[in-house]
Amino acid sequence: MSNTTVVQTRRRSISDIDLRAVAPFVALAVLFGFGAMVNPNFLGLDNLTNVVTRSAFIAIIAVGATFVISAGGLDLSVGSMSAFVAGTMILFLNSGAVSGDTGMIATAMLLALATGALCGLANGLITTLGRIEPFIVTLGTMGIFRALTIYLAEGGSIAIKSQELRAAYRPIYFSDVLGVPIPVIMILVVAALGAFILYRTRFGRHVTAVGSNEEVARYSGISVNRVRTLTYVIQGVCVAIAVLIYVPRLGAATATTGLLWELQAITAVVIGGTALRGGVGRIWGTICGALILELVGNIMVLSDLVSEYLIGAVQGSIIIIAMLIQRSLGRR
Amino acid sequence: MSNTPLVEMENISIAFGGIRAVDDASADLHAGEVVALLGHNGAGKSTLIKILSGAYRRDSGTIRMNGEEAVINNPRDAKAYGIETIYQTLALADNVDTAANLYLGREIMTPWGTLDDVAMEARAREVMGRLNPRFERFKDPVKALSGGQRQSVAIARAILFNARILIMDEPTAALGPQETAQVGELIEQLKSEGIGIFLISHDIHDVFHLADRVMVMKNGRVVGTARVTDVTEDEILGMIILGKCPPGAVPGPGAMNV
Known part of the structure; x- marks a missing residue:
């Protein structure tokens, strides 16, 4: 008996390295090598800082998506929601409701966070109370948020009118602390908070349990609907945080703001090793996934291998390939 | 009686x-x-x-x-x-480990309000030791366990709370x-x-x-x-x-x- 136990332990310690957890980081390293080969400028500090900064929107939204997907849900509305939250935020900035640039921006930020949370709450409540597939609900709200944005913009774009306000808000995206751009700091803060909530709190444990087996969670006295709804609220807040650093970048929201961000966010989550079926969430893997997506785009721009107009096609292929790899790893 | x-x-x-x-x-x-x-x-x-x-x-x-x-x-x-129930089909949350399953919905928390995994695993070892002394796979998600091991985890989960x-x-x-x-x-x-x-x-x-x-x-x-x-x-x-x-x-x- 003791003999077989020893054999078992030894065999396990080798296969114990979870390939799904390591794979995204390996892929990231491979991309670094590849990027360095195609263009010598790739490994420059400027380029890499730029890449990480640009990945901030998707990375932050994808942290929220990690919660939703871990709990067995799905949110297709994040791109449209980003446009809607950005649009309403800029309209408020233009309203001049609060005097003083700092006070105005701070109030607008709080408003954006509240709007995001409410949009997420709507998704969550319709999904849980209405007992409708999250795929359908968020497909619907995707259309709603997008149309509302276009309606508010009257078919054009919503831009920050006041030049002073624009100048006052700009540093949130463009400045840095000790050389680290603020969007990068935001990624780290959001991911660290997300990881803490998912791995160290009771709510996080319940998210995993609900995604793993809803019935067991219910019989364990976990309020499944509450947990599910809260994951959508977290998603909404993450979208709003991404908007907070998106608005100062361009100072405007248009009909195409956040287009296909849902594809990128879900791809980042899947590449990161989170199971699309729910029950496993990997926050840092998700961040890694968002970086991979941005690096692929960057390499496409820096090289002549594939036209950068095909970036959506490449991202679409990546999510399909990532799913195929996940499946084959799961079968082992 | x-x-x-x-x-x-x-x-x-x-x-x-x-x-x-x-x-x-x-x-x-x-x-x-x-x-x-x-x-x-x-x-x-x-x-x-x-x-x-x-x-x-x-x-x-x-x-x-x-x-x-x-x-x-x-x-x-x-x-x-x-009153504790052990369902044959929906007994456990597959993707989390034994201790997390035992305490699902009733997690032990540290004074800071975070999950106390150390305490939960210690108690899990104690209870599992009583039921199934050969059981050692506390870190694995329960889907990796055999049918009998899963059943003992399910039973442990029930008696842990003085069923x-x-x-x-x-x-x-x-x-x-x-x-x-x-x-x-x-x-x-x-x-x-x-x-x-x-x-x-x-x-x-x-x-x-x-x-x-x-x-x-x-x-x-x-x-x-x-x-x-x-x-x-x-x-x-x-x-x-x-x-x-x-x-x-x-x-x-x-x-x-x-």
Whole structure:
């Protein structure tokens, strides 16, 4: 008996390295090598800082998506929601409701966070109370948020009118602390908070349990609907945080703001090793996934291998390939 | 064995859209006793027991714990009375480890409000050590465990919170012969600790040798109850299939009129 136990332990310690957890980081390293080969400028500090900064929107939204997907849900509305939250935020900035640039921006930020949370709450409540597939609900709200944005913009774009306000808000995206751009700091803060909530709190444990087996969670006295709804609220807040650093970048929201961000966010989550079926969430893997997506785009721009107009096609292929790899790893 | 039963269910009825899934059923269970609840699929045994575990709300009838009327409206209420259920199919959350499963919904927290995984694993080792001393895979998600190991985790989960009544739904259906024997040993141990156990099964062979008494249901009604020493397996089979109550059994409202 003791003999077989020893054999078992030894065999396990080798296969114990979870390939799904390591794979995204390996892929990231491979991309670094590849990027360095195609263009010598790739490994420059400027380029890499730029890449990480640009990945901030998707990375932050994808942290929220990690919660939703871990709990067995799905949110297709994040791109449209980003446009809607950005649009309403800029309209408020233009309203001049609060005097003083700092006070105005701070109030607008709080408003954006509240709007995001409410949009997420709507998704969550319709999904849980209405007992409708999250795929359908968020497909619907995707259309709603997008149309509302276009309606508010009257078919054009919503831009920050006041030049002073624009100048006052700009540093949130463009400045840095000790050389680290603020969007990068935001990624780290959001991911660290997300990881803490998912791995160290009771709510996080319940998210995993609900995604793993809803019935067991219910019989364990976990309020499944509450947990599910809260994951959508977290998603909404993450979208709003991404908007907070998106608005100062361009100072405007248009009909195409956040287009296909849902594809990128879900791809980042899947590449990161989170199971699309729910029950496993990997926050840092998700961040890694968002970086991979941005690096692929960057390499496409820096090289002549594939036209950068095909970036959506490449991202679409990546999510399909990532799913195929996940499946084959799961079968082992 | 004391005279007041641990739990008494009296004249329980529940209907789903006009179908009387359980009709005027009564059952009782004493401390340290194993009662097997038998019947075909759809006979109402699982529904009756889900009323006890709080998963369904009864339309009428009373439940008494130690002679006092109990209010059970949801799984939380049932757990407060020490009623724990082990479902064969939906026993565990597959993607989390043993300790997380044992404490699901009742996690131990540190003073800072974070999960205390160290304390949970320590307690998990203690309880699992009592049930299954060879068990060592505390870090693995439970989907990596064997059927018997999963069953012992499920049982540990129930007794960890001082269960007084354990409900086991098809406890051995998914297990091999060796693991079935292991569950048999577990049940003996739980009995000796004074825990009352309801075993639910549609296969008499699964539970006959484990039970002290059997209770048979058919079409939502109780055919009868009997001590396993007073009836034969064939007679119980007759109760299950025909609703025919043998002389050694106490007939219920569902017994065939002869």
